[in-house]
Amino acid sequence: xxxxxxxxxxxxxxxxxxxxxxxxxxxxxxxxxxxxxxxxxxxxxxxxxxxxxxxxxxxxxxxxxxxxxxxxxxxxxxxxxxxxxxxxxxxxxxxxxxxxxxxxxxxxxxxxxxxxxxxxxxxxxxxxxxxxxxxxxxxxxxxxxxxxxxxxxxxxxxxxxxxxxxxxxxxxxxxxxxxxxxxxxxxxxxxxxxxxxxxxxxxxxxxxxxxxxxxxxxxxxx
Numbered sequence: 060x061x062x063x064x065x066x067x068x069x070x071x072x073x074x075x076x077x078x079x080x081x082x083x084x085x086x087x088x089x090x091x092x093x094x095x096x097x098x099x100x101x102x103x104x105x106x107x108x109x110x111x112x113x114x115x116x117x118x119x120x121x122x123x124x125x126x127x128x129x130x131x132x133x134x135x136x137x138x139x140x141x142x143x144x145x146x147x148x149x150x151x152x153x154x155x156x157x158x159x160x161x162x163x164x165x166x167x168x169x170x171x172x173x174x175x176x177x178x179x180x181x182x183x184x185x186x187x188x189x190x191x192x193x194x195x196x197x198x199x200x201x202x203x204x205x206x207x208x209x210x211x212x213x214x215x216x217x218x219x220x221x222x223x224x225x226x227x228x229x230x231x232x233x234x235x236x237x238x239x240x241x242x243x244x245x246x247x248x249x250x251x252x253x254x255x256x257x258x259x260x261x262x263x264x265x266x267x268x269x270x271x272x273x274x275x276x277x278x279x280x281x
């Protein structure tokens with residue numbers, strides 16, 4: 060999953076002329092201790108922290124009067140989530156700003172919320188494989204897909220659905236299965252015209268993705 064798929068549209072940016080009191084109220088409302096700050100033209104200017112605001116007794120001060128954090132620390136829409144995790148760990152961040160090629164603000168990724176959702180797919184589950192399907196939203200039926208998978212004596216341990224970043228009419232369905240040999244499952248799904256766009260068997264996960272998965276699980280402390 061990439062940053063543009065994971066943007067949390069509920070968390071707003073602050074503007075340079077917003078008051079410190081508004082920032083404190085928003086942080087309390089959205090249960091964060093950091094918020095992004097932008098110019099009126101949407102240029103990203105950095106983050107401001109709750110601790111910094113509370114050190115000052117004048118909550119009528121404008122955000123632009125405070126020293127902002129990490130103006131050059133952000134990500135682009137195509138950045139993979141595991142690389143976002145690395146950035147968050149390095150700078151101890153709750154939120155990562157997502158910007159376009161002109162550094163215009165697109166939104167933020169809430170690292171804690173997204174990590175928890177993804178982590179449930181891997182933590183405390185038995186060994187297995189992962190497949191990712193691409194399909195039209197109107198064709199999505201987990202019951203039908205489960206029936207085909209279970210016809211091969213395989214069970215779905217968890218699932219995750221995300222909108223395709225290139226085509227809003229498509230979704231990506233990620234399934235964690237309780238078998239490492241995925242060949243029969245893939246053959247069955249393809250026979251019924253399902254498109255498999257990625258697969259990870261246990262041996263591949265250990266050799267190629269173990270470092271990134273371990274990083275995610277350490278971040279979640281699970």
